[in-house]
Amino acid sequence: QKEVEQNSGPLSVPEGAIASLNCTYSDRGSQSFFWYRQYSGKSPELIMSIYSNGDKEDGRFTAQLNKASQYVSLLIRDSQPSDSATYLCAPLPPDNQGGKLIFGQGTELSVKP
Amino acid sequence: GAGVSQSPRYKVAKRGQDVALRCDPISGHVSLFWYQQALGQGPEFLTYFQNEAQLDKSGLPSDRFFAERPEGSVSTLKIQRTQQEDSAVYLCASSLGAGTSGYNEQFFGPGTRLTVL
Numbered sequence: 001q002k003e004v005e006q007n008s009g010p011l012s013v014p015e016g017a018i019a020s021l022n023c024t025y026s027d028r029g030s031q032s033f034f035w036y037r038q039y040s041g042k043s044p045e046l047i048m049s050i051y052s053n054g055d056k057e058d059g060r061f062t063a064q065l066n067k068a069s070q071y072v073s074l075l076i077r078d079s080q081p082s083d084s085a086t087y088l089c090a091p092l093p094p095d096n097q098g099g100k101l102i103f104g105q106g107t108e109l110s111v112k113p
Numbered sequence: 114g115a116g117v118s119q120s121p122r123y124k125v126a127k128r129g130q131d132v133a134l135r136c137d138p139i140s141g142h143v144s145l146f147w148y149q150q151a152l153g154q155g156p157e158f159l160t161y162f163q164n165e166a167q168l169d170k171s172g173l174p175s176d177r178f179f180a181e182r183p184e185g186s187v188s189t190l191k192i193q194r195t196q197q198e199d200s201a202v203y204l205c206a207s208s209l210g211a212g213t214s215g216y217n218e219q220f221f222g223p224g225t226r227l228t229v230l
Contacts, residue, residue: 004155034218043204043221044156088155099144099211100169101219103155 003027006089006104014112019076021107023089026070030091033065033072034101038086048074079111115139117222119205125228126195134190134225138207145188146219147180148204156204162188163211195229202226 005024013019021035032051036044050056050063050072062075072091076083086106093102118137126132138145144163148156149172158172164185173180177195182188192199206219 036221043202043224046218046220049218090155099208099217100146100158100161100172101148101156103148103157105153105155 002104003102004089004091004104006087006107008105009108010110011107012110012112013079015079015081017079017111019079019083019109019111021074021076021087021089021109023072023074023104024070025072025089025091025102027091027093027102028067028070029094030067031094032092033063034090034092035061035063035072035074036088036090036103038088038106040085044088076109079109081111081113084109084111117205117207117220119203119222119225121225122223123226123228125230127230128197129194131191131193132195132227134192134203134227136188136190136205136207136222138186138188138205139209139220142207142209143185143211144208144217144219145182146206146208147188147190148206149174150202150204150224152201159190159203192227195227197229200227200229 035048038044048063050065056063060077064073088106089104090101147159150156160180161169162182177193179191202224204224205222208217208219
């Protein structure tokens with residue numbers, strides 16, 4: 001079992017729709033979770049962080065965390081073509097692992113006009 | 114303010130050459146991370162510094178890889194006797210506090226794309 005699993009996609013949604021990106025992780029001790037957006041040929045850009053169970057909203061983005069199910073998701077409302085990118089999920093392992101992020105392979109999102 | 118910077122942005126090396134990749138973190142950031150990203154994959158951890166101390170180098174793939182951060186600011190990742198399998202994008206990230214603080218967010222530089230011929 002991979003430490004972090006994401007559907008590689010591509011996930012295709014029409015402009016204005018809600019895009020739902022999912023991520024499961026294996027380390028129950030993970031406490032912090034980060035979503036990065038990566039445009040083709042560019043480096044990852046942090047868009048959301050979430051630390052406790054429930055929802056966290058920031059503009060059109062909502063992160064959802066369920067530690068019991070070891071599941072974290074990212075919803076993008078009113079998707080725009082400019083949201084087309086690869087979205088990387090990255091849990092932060094427990095303290096004894098030094099702060100490195102463990103990334104999933106990413107989900108490619110395509111928003112069609 | 115300035116973000117994380119990396120140089121060179123692109124590097125082409127012949128197999129067997131040594132290369133040095135530089136990272137300049139956000140000013141005042143304590144923690145610095147190096148990751149390697151292959152095409153179509155997420156970044157993979159290489160090594161971590163807290164100030165000048167290298168606290169984790171478990172991700173370095175072989176003893177040909179060496180990293181340093183002598184004054185707790187700029188870091189250099191050196192690859193000796195490069196091989197074709199070293200071709201990848203090398204990403205540097207920094208965060209404000211100690212890496213083990215769960216609230217620390219890591220910010221990435223633009224990366225160095227290394228191609229070994």
